[in-house]
Amino acid sequence: MDAIVWSIAATWTMFAMFSAVVVLNADDAGVPILLILMLVAGAALGLVVVLRALLRQAAAVLKNGRAKAVHFSTWKRCAGS
Incomplete structure (x- = not known):
């Protein structure tokens, strides 16, 4: 890879x-x-291709249970706001 x-x-x-060479030496x-x-x-x-691959990789991590999604309200409570 x-x-x-x-x-x-x-x-x-x-x-x-x-x-860059062509642009600097161009006549027209x-x-x-x-x-x-x-x-x-x-x-x-x-x-676009790179971001799509990263999104697929993140979705696979979440699907396999190696990471847990955190809801915004949970994060807000943990941050002390």
Whole structure:
């Protein structure tokens, strides 16, 4: 799993560097805008995928009983409010 995360991070870093070089050396605005949009869209999609995986993992932990959900009213009483 860690190798996959590191390879994705390395790919995005290389793509960001390539985009920076293209944006700084571009003569027209079309290609830099396209690369920046692709970079932003990919980052947003990556964030959605990561958050979805974290949510699934948290749901599995709660389902297996290794952690207990705390209701807000219980937390409020424990916090002394």
